[in-house]
Amino acid sequence: MSTEIEEAGAVRTRVALKTRSLSVHYGDSPAVRDITLEVPTNRIVAFIGPSGCGKSTLLRCFNRMNDLIPAARVDGEVLFHGRDLYAPDVDPVEVRRKVGMVFQKPNPFPKSIFENVAFGLRINGFKDDIGERVEQSLRAAALWEEVKNRLDAGALSLSGGQQQRLCIARALAVEPEILLMDEPASALDPTATSRIEDLIRDLKRDYTIVIVTHNMQQAARVSDETAFLYLGELIEFNETERLFTNPDNERTEAYITGRFG
Amino acid sequence: MSAPPFGPHGAEHVTAPTAPSIDPRGGRFEPRIETRRRKGRVFQALCLGAVIFGIASLVVLLVDVAADGLDVLSIDFLTRYASRIPSRAGIRAPILGSLWVMALVAAVSFPLGVGAALYLEEYAPKSWFTRMLQTNIANLAGVPSIVYGILGLAVFVRFFALGRSVLAGALTLALLILPVIIISAQEAIRAVPNSLREASYGLGATRWQTIRHQVLPVAMPGILTGTILALSRAIGETAPLIMIGALTFIAFDPATPLDSFTVLPIQIYNWVTLPQEEFRHLAAGGIVVLLTALLLMNASAIVLRNRYRKKL
DSSP, rough: GGGGGGTTBBOOOOOEEEEEEEEEETEEEEEEEEEEEETTTOOOOEEEEESSSSHHHHHHHHHGGGGGSTTTTEEEEEEETTTTTSTOOOHHHHHHHHHHEOSSSSSOOOHHHHHHHHHHHHHHHOOOHHHHHHHHHHHHTTTTHHHHTTTTTTTGGGGGGHHHHHHHHHHHOOOEEEEEESSSSTTSSSHHHHHHHHHHHHHHTEEEEOOOOOOOHHHHHHOSEEEEEEETTTEEEEEEHHHHHHHSSSSHHHTTTTOOO | SSSSSSOOOOOGTTTTTTTSSSSSTTTOOOOOOHHHHHHHHHEEEEEEEHHHHHHHHHHHHHHHHHHHGGGSSSSSHSSOOOOSSSGGOHHHHHHHHHHHHHHHHHHHHHHHHHHHHIIOOOOSSHHHHHHHHHHHHHHHHHHHHHHHHHIIIIIIIIIIIOOBBHHHHHHHHHHHHHHHHHHHHHHHHHTSHHHHHHHHHHHHHOOHHIIIIIIIHHHHHHHHHHHHHHHHHTOOOHHHHHHOOOOOOOOOOOOOOSOOOOOOOHHHHHHHSSSSSSHHHHHHHHHHHHHHHHHHEEEEHHHHHHHHHHHH
């Protein structure tokens, strides 16, 4: 892969996360098969593919969210700072603070705007000024100006797009290294979607982002690298521009030109 | 019906894209809009009838009881102990007994019921064992209350030697309503959207932090409603308390959970069985007191629920 060339020069890109022969089964049916890939630091990686291709399942391996599904079984390794996230001595609670997640439908807690962002800080024993950290997080999520005068208002009073940015702020508050986004704009209108996309590009400076999307234009617009999954297998993982203009694999080409999926 | 389903040249046209399939004027449909509408109106009338039947019976009952009982209602009636002489009889001991029993029942059944529901919904693996527990809890909810009375007599009165005390009665009633509380609390917990749990776990919350800060606050209005409805059932229970030997003639205030006691429905039952007409008026007065207590409990359920809803 050509991730070794950075704008600054020929610096080898650091790897934020990598998988080795990762497979996931729900009961007896395989959802993800033998996937090996590397997510480089401070980049945006998009997973695309038709519905049911396993892209969300793969994403949910990165913060052990699949643990919540009793029938899910994960084989292989997910390496984060050289440690397998699925090793028996790794606590998923610890993983999830370092690898944050934003979900498909905005899911703010039915509490105030402030408490939504403060919750992660409180449960993780944040020792500093919570108010200040809440403000930083809301600023980072480009929501501060809209809510600074009504932090005590209920989060459910916000619009869908604002709710999703609140969920991003909430995830950022606990200082993750990687942010997983599972179709974060699919429930939003085009204006809110483009704000979220701008935000995602801004966040790349400080975070590594993995985004699942069913929207190929979105993947093309925001991501640096794109993985195409089909029937649980990784068909192609390439630079986004390359994958969308001159893919190596003919199935990728068939998919992006709309011939199936 | 009159149009042929296939084209004029026979079956070979079936697969051709130009073959007419359905007559555009709806020849194959018989909409009968008027009949369908009429069926809807009949059903609506039946539903209205069901509502009127329920409300009307309740009103008749209330008017009948109030007509018999209102003239005996007075401060004296509420503050006097029972008596052989109807004009001196009051309902003080049963009121206090019912208050004692209800307070203890709530204190025992609420934490046990919510704890069991949380275990079954949030912790228990989805195994055959859990399913068996679940089925049996549903069955327990249907066990006749007299059976709980026998259980209370054997376990609390005899085995734990609590005697015919407030505590023995309260524990028996707590067991009786426990299945109902568990099931209604489970429903409330299950109604909490999974997306909230995922959001909480996604931030690095433990299971307990998720339950404590996200699941329980959202489920609480439903849990409280179910609990208070279950308590309303307990306050009217007579059979199991007769079984464990709640007395009918108590001329003192129960001061500790180990004192003997009586409750409103037992007092009412006792008065109804006496031959003199005056006692029947006393019974009606007792029913008014019992129903008032019930209404107050249900009202407090609504107030509590609304207060929790507003906080969200």
